[in-house]
């Protein structure tokens with residue numbers, strides 16, 4: 175519960191920063207000099223994609239990958255974005271599935287929902303709906319979604335088994351799980367895991383790649399694959415650690431190369 179409240183507060187503040195003309199940067203990097211070059215969240219979308227949606231949705235982007243670039247989305251399909259933030263991936267998905275399809279965004283933070291709905295209004299897209307709720311209790315019926323996307327959110331949940339079970343429940347048979355997330359290769363020091371600040375910055379809550387695979391399989395998914403999209407190195411890690419007040423010199427070496435953004439795919443069997 176405590177984690178959820180901290181996450182809500184941090185992302186509420188991030189949404190308000192965008193609304194008042196700032197940048198959305200938050201999490202571990204929020205305490206680092208303006209956080210303009212966040213190694214996790216920057217340079218994820220190409221100009222072709224960002225040109226299609228309101229600028230505020232781009233500025234609010236806090237993901238760690240680009241699920242809409244990697245997921246297969248077909249006209250007429252129903253897409254659900256877990257932890258949709260300012261709505262960037264929902265709006266891009268809505269364009270891909272077209273007027274006969276639908277894109278849902280789900281988020282628990284009121285300020286993010288307000289920002290996302292305003293971005294939808296500016297986009298003029300009608301096949302979009304932002305839902306308030308938690309990814310551990312998805313407010314949609316069983317077998318109702320073709321594709322689940324998510325961008326740097328599942329790592330923030332304190333109950334990942336429950337999130338994956340819920341994702342499985344709402345997907346139609348044959349439905350696809352296509353998620354960008356931070357994962358850890360090998361082990362990360364306990365000191366890092368304990369840091370709430372790093373949790374909010376996506377790292378401390380990240381699953382080990384092997385754990386992710388086994389949790390997906392336990393929830394019923396098959397065709398599971400984890401594809402690294404960015405591997406964070408020593409310099410990136412030392413910035414994260416220093417921003418959380420940890421001894422960066424010692425810990426960065428242990429974290430370097432073990433924290434990565436990855437695209438996680440799986441399917442619900444037919």
Ligand SMILES: C[S@@+](CC[C@H](N)C(=O)[O-])C[C@H]1O[C@@H](n2cnc3c(N)ncnc32)[C@H](O)[C@@H]1O
Nearest residue numbers: 185235236237257258259281282283308309325
């Ligand atoms: C790192 S941001 C990512 C936002 C968006 N996916 C993007 O790429 O910009 C995390 C978002 O997930 C939401 N979130 C985190 N944990 C959640 C939960 N358990 N249930 C619903 N939303 C959650 C936060 O409110 C925040 O908007």
